[in-house]
Amino acid sequence: MAARIAQTTGAEHTAILGLGVYRPVRVVTNDEVAGPINSSDEWIRTRSGIKTRRFASDDETIHTMSVAAARGAIESAGVDVDQVDCVIVATSTHLQLTPAAGPRIATELGMNGAAAFDIMAGCAGFCHGLALASDLVRAGTSKNVLVIGVEKLTDTVNPADRSTAFLFADGAGAVIVGPSEEPGIGPTVWGSDGTQHHAIRQDKNWIEFFREIDEKGLDAVRPYLAMEGTAVFRWAAHSLEKVCRDAIDRAGLSTDDLDAMIPHQANGRIIDIMARVLKLPENCVLADDIEETGNTSAASIPLAMEALLRQGRSKPGDTALLIAFGAGLSYAAQVVTLPDWR
Structure with a gap:
């Protein structure tokens, strides 16, 4: 007879226990981004509803913005760092393919041995991470989960591209998901x-870019969103x-x-x-x-x-x-x- 594998069960209900954000210091007006795309403040406001956005500096990275937002979430949740045993980072702009951003962020937060990984579901990434976190807590796999949505889109956008340059910006937000006496996160x-994979994409893959470097040298154009x-x-x-x-x-x-x-x-x-x-x-x-x-x-x-x-x-x-x-x-x-x- 095969051995019976034990199963875990967790909290009946989950909720968002705390929230923290990081907004880059630099505020960028429509007038600043309008020039390279031959546009105007009025055109940008009418087309998108955007008046200003935040652009991160070289010192404001995926890691630093995530850590700052995460500390705010942990503080507002009233949990200790060692009570968080999983970190999920939703991002499309961590431009180092490996390792993931999550483990480094967890370590910088002082977490010891927490599971940590990245997910990439574009702009839907945070809601995907929230679903995973809630299910992890309800299954008993994790006690408290840190979910971070973070982007530095200015690293990926061509400032002369009329379809993207005025839209995208930088920042980070984080929540702690944990057990709750009442349902706080509904079914996803x-x-x-x-x-529709073509609708939002990187315009060339990295292999194509490397081949272009071999052929064109300094005239090669990097991939953009x-x-x-x-x-x-x-x-x-x-x-x-x-x-x-x-x-x-x-x-x-x-x-x-x-x-x-x-x-x-x-x-x-x-x-x-x-x-x-x-x-x-x-x-x-x-x-x-x-x-x-x-x-x-x-x-x-x-x-x-x-x-x-x-x-x-x-x-x-x-x-x-x-x-x-x-x-x-x-x-x-x-x-x-x-x-x-x-």
Whole structure:
């Protein structure tokens, strides 16, 4: 008779216990990015809803921004560093293929032996990480999980590219996911659509770039982030309503139960369309951090969450719908209870 393998069980419910963010020091106006793309402040605001964004300096790296945001999350959660036994880093801009950013971040935070790894699901990465963290705690694999969304997109964007240069920016947001007496993270609705893989992509792979160096030398052009804005806009406008409604339904709620909606800060027009088709109640706050922060990909939802709480537009304990989509195309949504953030 085969030996019986023991199984673990964890918390019945999970929640976001704490939140921290890091916003780079340098504020960049539309006028600053408009020149190289032959644009204007008015054009950028009309097309994206962005007024300013943050660009990281050379000293503000994926690691340093992540550590700063993580320390804020740990402090606001009221847990000790040694109580966090897993670190999930969602990013598409850690440009060193190996090792992952996670282990170094865990060590810099003073964690001893914590599991640590990176995931790459584009702008949906944070919501993917949140789903994994909740399931890890409920399964008993982890006690408390640190989830970080971090991007330094200025390392990947061509400042002369009219489709991307005005949109993307830098920053980091982090949360602690742990056990809770009440459900604080609803079931995740997620998926992907590989037929749209071309819509957001790196415009050449590294092997192609190395071959170009051999052929052209200094005239070789490095890989940059490329985006087909119209394709992304149409896909999001057509596909995301069902994802949002499924997440709300699976949480056992209706739109009338929502205090806030925190979508990925992709584009102001997309955010407005999503809110309109869902027919959100008047008292439901819509996150619009894109105006001041730009599109920070995997970092955008925790940054937008912090902005709502800091501004007093939302409060700890509120019920919020999170929805994100990005390269892949990948998407994920869940309903959460907003955490303490100080």
